[in-house]
Amino acid sequence: MRDSRLPLLCLLIGLQTIALACQTAAPQAPLEPDADQALTLIVARLQMHLRDDPYRVQPALADNGQTVFELAYWRLGRLQQSRRSAAQTRGEIDVVLQFARARAAERMRRYSEAALAYEDAADSDSILAGPAREAAAWMRTFETHARELETADDRDAELEQLEVRIEAWRALAREHADTPYAPLARLEAESWEMLRLETLAGTRDIELAIAASRRLVERHRGSRLLAQHLIRLGDLYAEAARREYLRHRARTRPLDVERYDGLLERAFASYELAMDERRPAMRREARTKIEALLAYHDGVRAHVR
Amino acid sequence: MFDEEQRVVRVGIWLVVVAAVAGLFVLLLHPSAHADDLGQTADILLDRAPLSADERQAEAEEILSNERERKGRHLAGVVLDEGVRLVSSVDPRRVARATWRVVRTVWKWSERSDDEDAALDQLEIGVAHSDADPELLDLYTRLRRRELDQRIDDLLLSAESAFEDGHVVLARARVQRSLELAPERERVHDLIALLSGPLPAARAGGVNLWEPGPELDAVPVPIGPQWVVDEWEAPLATAMLSRDYARAAELAPTQPRGELARAAAHYLDGDRQTARRLLTLLRDREDPIGWQARDWSARPEIAAADRFESEVRRYHVRRALGLLGGAGLASNGLYYRSRRGYDAWRRSLAPLNLVLSFPARLARGWRPDGRALRAAAHAYLEYEPEGEDAEDATSWLAQLGPAQPLHAGRSPWRGSRLVLPRARTRWERLSPGPIVLTRSALESGLAGEAGLLQQVMGDAEAVLLRPERDAVPVPTLDARASLDLLAEVTRSVEAGDLEPLRQGGSRALERLQRLETGVRSGLRLVVVPLQASDDSMVSAVSDAMLDGGTRTAEGVRIRRGADDLRLDRSLGGPGFVCPEAVLCVHRPAAVTAGVYGAVATDADMLLGASASFQRATLALELRSSGPHARLTVPIARWLGFERWVPVAARVEIGTEGVYVGPVTTRASR
Numbered sequence: 001m002r003d004s005r006l007p008l009l010c011l012l013i014g015l016q017t018i019a020l021a022c023q024t025a026a027p028q029a030p031l032e033p034d035a036d037q038a039l040t041l042i043v044a045r046l047q048m049h050l051r052d053d054p055y056r057v058q059p060a061l062a063d064n065g066q067t068v069f070e071l072a073y074w075r076l077g078r079l080q081q082s083r084r085s086a087a088q089t090r091g092e093i094d095v096v097l098q099f100a101r102a103r104a105a106e107r108m109r110r111y112s113e114a115a116l117a118y119e120d121a122a123d124s125d126s127i128l129a130g131p132a133r134e135a136a137a138w139m140r141t142f143e144t145h146a147r148e149l150e151t152a153d154d155r156d157a158e159l160e161q162l163e164v165r166i167e168a169w170r171a172l173a174r175e176h177a178d179t180p181y182a183p184l185a186r187l188e189a190e191s192w193e194m195l196r197l198e199t200l201a202g203t204r205d206i207e208l209a210i211a212a213s214r215r216l217v218e219r220h221r222g223s224r225l226l227a228q229h230l231i232r233l234g235d236l237y238a239e240a241a242r243r244e245y246l247r248h249r250a251r252t253r254p255l256d257v258e259r260y261d262g263l264l265e266r267a268f269a270s271y272e273l274a275m276d277e278r279r280p281a282m283r284r285e286a287r288t289k290i291e292a293l294l295a296y297h298d299g300v301r302a303h304v305r
Numbered sequence: 306m307f308d309e310e311q312r313v314v315r316v317g318i319w320l321v322v323v324a325a326v327a328g329l330f331v332l333l334l335h336p337s338a339h340a341d342d343l344g345q346t347a348d349i350l351l352d353r354a355p356l357s358a359d360e361r362q363a364e365a366e367e368i369l370s371n372e373r374e375r376k377g378r379h380l381a382g383v384v385l386d387e388g389v390r391l392v393s394s395v396d397p398r399r400v401a402r403a404t405w406r407v408v409r410t411v412w413k414w415s416e417r418s419d420d421e422d423a424a425l426d427q428l429e430i431g432v433a434h435s436d437a438d439p440e441l442l443d444l445y446t447r448l449r450r451r452e453l454d455q456r457i458d459d460l461l462l463s464a465e466s467a468f469e470d471g472h473v474v475l476a477r478a479r480v481q482r483s484l485e486l487a488p489e490r491e492r493v494h495d496l497i498a499l500l501s502g503p504l505p506a507a508r509a510g511g512v513n514l515w516e517p518g519p520e521l522d523a524v525p526v527p528i529g530p531q532w533v534v535d536e537w538e539a540p541l542a543t544a545m546l547s548r549d550y551a552r553a554a555e556l557a558p559t560q561p562r563g564e565l566a567r568a569a570a571h572y573l574d575g576d577r578q579t580a581r582r583l584l585t586l587l588r589d590r591e592d593p594i595g596w597q598a599r600d601w602s603a604r605p606e607i608a609a610a611d612r613f614e615s616e617v618r619r620y621h622v623r624r625a626l627g628l629l630g631g632a633g634l635a636s637n638g639l640y641y642r643s644r645r646g647y648d649a650w651r652r653s654l655a656p657l658n659l660v661l662s663f664p665a666r667l668a669r670g671w672r673p674d675g676r677a678l679r680a681a682a683h684a685y686l687e688y689e690p691e692g693e694d695a696e697d698a699t700s701w702l703a704q705l706g707p708a709q710p711l712h713a714g715r716s717p718w719r720g721s722r723l724v725l726p727r728a729r730t731r732w733e734r735l736s737p738g739p740i741v742l743t744r745s746a747l748e749s750g751l752a753g754e755a756g757l758l759q760q761v762m763g764d765a766e767a768v769l770l771r772p773e774r775d776a777v778p779v780p781t782l783d784a785r786a787s788l789d790l791l792a793e794v795t796r797s798v799e800a801g802d803l804e805p806l807r808q809g810g811s812r813a814l815e816r817l818q819r820l821e822t823g824v825r826s827g828l829r830l831v832v833v834p835l836q837a838s839d840d841s842m843v844s845a846v847s848d849a850m851l852d853g854g855t856r857t858a859e860g861v862r863i864r865r866g867a868d869d870l871r872l873d874r875s876l877g878g879p880g881f882v883c884p885e886a887v888l889c890v891h892r893p894a895a896v897t898a899g900v901y902g903a904v905a906t907d908a909d910m911l912l913g914a915s916a917s918f919q920r921a922t923l924a925l926e927l928r929s930s931g932p933h934a935r936l937t938v939p940i941a942r943w944l945g946f947e948r949w950v951p952v953a954a955r956v957e958i959g960t961e962g963v964y965v966g967p968v969t970t971r972a973s974r
């Protein structure tokens with residue numbers, strides 16, 4: 001009986017030994033807790049995210065809440081400073097750092113800095129010089145389009161300048177639709193359109209602002225900021241309803257309840273459309289706006305019969 | 306046996322007598338109108354001076370006293386309710402539930418309520434004008450402290466939940482506010498310590514989330530070995546940046562950093578399978594290389610195959626669960642440790658579900674929501690059209706059918722134009738809406754002279770009065786007739802002679818008032834006959850039986866509970882279902898009656914009829930065990946002390962015995 005168990009025991013011990021040997025035979029490479037700061041990782045991560053469409057897709061975020069481009073820009077800058085402090089001679093590594101930093105600056109919409117960095121990288125015999133020259137030319141074009149507006153005499157002139165700027169960016173996006181720079185141009189056109197909307201909302205009749213807001217939503221239906229635009233549209237409808245009530249409260253005119261209801265209905269509908277957005281932060285903002293508007297409306301109901 | 310029954314009857318009679326005496330006392334002590342009251346009312350109307358600090362304090366104290374009284378009544382009601390239930394049947398589960406309910410009510414005694422806010426509103430004005438009265442100040446300080454404590458508790462709770470959800474900025478803002486309000490609170494400092502640590506996903510690697518973002522460039526440059534760039538890195542980075550990914554893959558060394566770069570190069574070159582294989586080897590590491598590998602592994606292009614496989618598995622599991630317990634179990638069945646999961650399993654194992662719904666779902670070929678699987682199959686075919694599961698993905702897509710648009714039936718886009726759909730949020734409009742008057746309301750004469758309305762109604766169940774501004778070629782009430790009608794309806798609703806369906810009296814009066822304002826400003830009421838609902842009884846019964854819940858068709862309410870199916874038909878009630886968001890007014894019958902039937906899974910059947918007058922109910926039932934009669938008399942309500950003692954007297958006679966005794970008002974309904 002005892003003899004019959006012995007081979008089984010030997011087999012088990014043998015298997016255990018083989019298993020242990022296999023475990024020790026494939027040791028994991030040592031951990032690298034500082035690998036985040038390594039050039040290879042910074043460049044690989046940057047290159048992976050440069051393919052993301054900046055107009056349609058939210059920029060990827062690093063663990064500390066910054067966008068990956070901001071973090072890469074900062075880390076590359078530290079590497080450059082580190083090399084400068086050590087008084088190291090200029091080599092290929094400096095061209096790489098400059099070029100990569102320019103790519104990050106481009107996505108952060110710092111066109112002047114990107115142009116300078118590209119131009120510096122272009123002034124070398126690296127294989128990056130050619131792409132750097134081409135990118136520098138693009139950045140100079142973007143820089144020209146993104147310059148500040150001239151001081152306008154009045155609001156009309158300011159609005160006119162805004163329109164011209166929007167059209168310039170839209171034309172750039174249309175004419176170079178097949179290049180990687182078209183999404184950036186659309187992003188810029190959207191930014192100027194948003195500025196136009198806020199200028200109208202602050203200075204003109206709210207109906208004009210609502211029309212501008214609808215135009216923004218319709219023109220930038222594919223944008224990653226669509227939910228934000230819809231919330232703004234809802235805000236404007238809610239604001240128009242509030243004004244309607246305040247005029248009635250100050251007795252400048254009777255309350256047009258049908259118009260008030262219509263404006264509120266559209267405000268709720270806009271917020272609800274924004275709630276279809278996948279980002280939780282936007283959904284929360286839209287939901288909060290609906291709650292706030294309902295609370296306001298309850299107050300109005302108490303006063304209007 | 307007979308003596309025992311007599312003793313029960315005597316107890317019941319005693320209860321009735323005691324209740325009657327108590328009610329008489331209440332009636333005698335109840336304040337009534339005297340001639341002096343008119344003088345006092347006139348004085349009150351003439352007195353227009355603002356309340357003094359003392360009066361405000363008295364007002365606040367009265368609010369608080371009323372609140373205590375309300376809580377006391379609630380506690381007494383809970384104790385009585387549970388006491389009566391325990392008297393009728395003592396079982397350990399019921400005792401435990403009753404004890405828990407009473408303990409919970411006592412526990413909630415000290416919770417803040419809206420009444421405290423109202424009291425604070427009164428006191429705040431007095432404190433702002435004078436802080437000399439120490440009693441006023443003491444009360445105010447106490448209430449203010451409680452308000453602040455609650456606000457801080459809420460803030461900290463929401464900060465914790467924001468942090469757990471990964472909304473660090475929101476969590477920080479809430480903790481900051483708590484710190485301003487209560488710097489001495491320990492919990493605030495605990496949260497600050499928590500926010501200063503790594504992120505919940507343990508990915509921050511020591512990033513301080515609490516410090517308000519120092520200027521990164523201002524941090525001194527550490528000169529040390531960690532900033533040294535290895536020789537192979539520059540050519541590799543050059544190849545990556547110049548998009549020469551084949552060369553980058555060649556240049557990358559075999560050490561982990563190099564392997565990660567090689568994976569990126571293969572991915573960017575379109576070779577996703579190699580990239581996935583390399584990332585799989587790295588993603589178990591607990592360092593930035595492993596974290597990055599895990600991140601990239603989750604990209605849709607790389608994870609398409611894994612995601613498709615996992616969605617197929619999930620679909621099969623959800624389908625099996627859904628067949629057993631419907632959509633509820635399919636969604637929540639896997640979370641069996643949560644309350645929702647437990648409830649879904651409990652409902653699924655109910656006899657009626659197992660006997661009726663489960664076989665019906667099997668016969669119907671029930672399927673779960675396939676959106677996630679459809680999306681995963683699409684992604685797989687997009688990124689790996691030649692993959693080994695491509696055929697499988699195509700077959701799943703054929704089986705699931707085309708995707709429903711996100712805004713089915715309410716897309717906000719007409720071409721490139723934005724057309725806002727109707728809001729889903731429920732809100733009460735200011736503009737006047739339509740009202741419905743039922744046949745019973747019109748025939749009662751309580752809605753005034755309704756000749757035109759009755760003529761338009763004809764054989765229909767009701768008429769709809771729709772406010773319109775412009776003249777339309779249908780019967781319309783003129784302004785005078787509209788105002789008279791609305792005045793009569795309002796008066797009758799206020800008096801309780803007419804009742805709104807599906808909504809409270811105050812909401813109904815508000816709507817009537819708005820409609821009257823609308824008519825005064827030029828709107829006219831268009832009269833339209835309203836036919837009874839044409840829902841199919843067969844489909845309502847089958848839907849209720851298979852899917853559960855309550856359905857209504859042809860005036861019959863069908864409700865399927867966990868282990869029974871019940872049908873109710875109210876006699877003399879409105880023969881149609883009131884449309885949503887419309888005010889429907891009907892005449893409640895003095896004596897309401899109904900017939901009902903129920904079948905339970907334990908084969909117990911019941912057929913009954915009931916009639917009620919002034920909330921006293923007589924019910925006669927024919928049960929599997931024999932005939933049964935029940936009379937419930939709401940004595941406490943009739944005598945005016947139901948607020949304090951919510952009981953009714955009940956007499957039940959059946960083949961199982963006789964019961965004479967009290968029931969709580971809630972149980973008697």
